[in-house]
Amino acid sequence: MTIDPSNPTSAKPIVLIVDDSPDVHRLLKARLRVEDLDVHSAEDGAAGLELARQIHPALILLDLDMPVMDGYEVLRTLKEDQATMNIPVIILSGLQNAQDKVTAFDLGAVDYVTKPFDIAELKVRVRSALRMQHLIQMLSQRAQIDGLSGLWNRRYFDTRWTEEVSRCTRHARPLSVAILDIDHFKSINDTYGHPAGDAVIQGMAKILQAACRQSDVACRYGGEEFVLIMTDTSPKDALVLCERVRTSLEGTNWPTHPDRRVTISIGVAGCAGACDATPDAWLHAADQNLYTAKKTGRNKIVCSELPTNTTGKLRAAG
Amino acid sequence: MANQNASSRGPILSEYANDADMAELVESFVAELPKRVEAIHSAVTQARGTDLKRLAHQLRGAAPGYGFPTIGAAAAALEDLMRQAPATAELSAFKSQIDELIDLCSRAAHR
Incomplete structure (x- = not known):
């Protein structure tokens, strides 16, 4: 349901x-x-x-x-x-x-x-x-909704993600997932206090919801980390959607800290057709891309396309 | 039990005769009763016991809802009797219950 x-x-x-x-x-x-x-x-x-x-x-x-x-x-x-x-x-x-x-x-x-x-x-x-x-x-x-952001919570994400991956494999539909992590969130909390940090989480949730289509599933994964399931979406299209989220957050004015912009780093992994990757391996690929985005300057998106129906190219996340 | 004596056997009115919400429904239920009577007749003459039991079952469930509890009770009596009887029983064994049900159905009127 x-x-x-x-x-x-x-x-x-x-x-x-x-x-x-x-x-x-x-x-x-x-x-x-x-x-x-x-x-x-x-x-x-x-x-x-x-x-x-x-x-x-x-x-x-x-x-x-x-x-x-x-x-x-x-x-x-x-x-x-x-x-x-x-x-x-x-x-x-x-x-x-x-x-x-x-x-x-x-x-x-x-x-x-x-x-x-x-x-x-x-x-x-x-x-x-x-x-x-x-x-x-x-x-x-x-029980499936995150109290602060109003988005789906991690528990819901875990079930839903497994379902979407198996649907993608069965019906050879495109599917993409993004992991989004607010840059230097700890410093926002430390500098402006937790209410300001909460406001950033909520603002980010609003931006995600606005960017989402009916078929997308936006979740708060924990802390300052979000995940977005984009069904029937190739990595190329996912990149466009995520870029919209990135620029929208970057352009947001924050009443509690007008002089401080908030940015986000995003890792995307997607598949244009049938894919052999397990849900874990897939998520791991997105996480690796997020890591690269953080490493190479933040406020950016790193996106990769998973191989279509070729076994053994991805190692399961360990 | 709906066993009135012969002298009082006039038309039976629905308990919902004055319920505006129900008027149309009662009317269509009454209008279809002759078809049911016919179906009961042919089930009896062709010795189709299962069909007869089902017709009784449906009337039992529906008739009270349309404001005809006596028809419901007569249908219930027939159905129960048929359920208790051995499967090989002749339908003539239920003649008085069948007649009672047909009689009540024939006298139902919507106003």
């Missing part, structure tokens, strides 16, 4: 009804109209699973007794699939006995409503499930 840290709350929650009776669809759509939801429906289990993967609902209302694929099987499949396992499911069923309820909860349902349902009761249960889902999402998102 991808969450945009700048836009934590999306519009109307999407609710998916999976029930073989069109009467139930019509009834629920009419009854839930006042709840400001985006309601979709599927008339059998297979269609429901397909739709769940496509529209990523915030909640699924699932009937148990359906021909061909029953609700238990749908629930089991939902919970086995990474893409759908976190979607809460309320069972809407005519089956009243305790064993059915136990089985449903065991399989991961969050609630169980028996048919014929009381609409007022169903509404509050839907609301409660959506509220819980919203809180869980917010918590898991908070």
Whole structure:
């Protein structure tokens, strides 16, 4: 699941009804109209699973007794699939006995409503499930965001980077990564105090976000170090984007120290097509370039292109 | 149970007859009931027990939502009876429940 840290709350929650009776669809759509939801429906289990993967609902209302694929099987499949396992499911069923309820909860349902349902009761249960889902999402998102800069944190970067590298390898898509390190940051902190240093981190985060496209992933890697994943971006294009970040930071006026400019050194490693490099080796290459940039005068970018699909050219970072 | 005596057998109105939000839905549900009755008839005459059970199951779940709890209860009675009966049972064994369900469905009216 991808969450945009700048836009934590999306519009109307999407609710998916999976029930073989069109009467139930019509009834629920009419009854839930006042709840400001985006309601979709599927008339059998297979269609429901397909739709769940496509529209990523915030909640699924699932009937148990359906021909061909029953609700238990749908629930089991939902919970086995990474893409759908976190979607809460309320069972809407005519089956009243305790064993059915136990089985449903065991399989991961969050609630169980028996048919014929009381609409007022169903509404509050839907609301409660959506509220819980919203809180869980917010918590898991908070845990992935850096408090000072508002960017993704290192933990998020580590997972996301591994995913992007394997996507690049699988689909032979271009991919670039930049490691950015503010020059002489310690001296800014020491000279103007930590609040000034914090302001620089925040200012840098703003510049990064402004330079980023929707598909880029900007993270604070730690201290004064940032990383930027640029998907579908060749090293050549990555260089252009990073140059924009570099000049933008260089041109920034700082209220706490108007006479002191802040600059950044950037190491970029990218690949124009399929690449054999491991995530670690790739990052190591970018880090080496950052090191070179620092060594050779700072306030500059050093960029390299990784070999396309040729093994053994890169050593894993040790 | 929805077993009224013959003299009181007039039209059955939805509990939501005066609910503006529901008027259109109830109307379309009632308009489709004759089709369901027909489907029940043909399931019975062609001895398609699984279809009959499913029709009853769907009415059981939907009818109360449209304000017809008596139809829901009759459908539930039929479905439960069929579930308890051996798979080889003749559909004629459920005749009184089937008749009751068809009778209630035929009398449903939206206003």
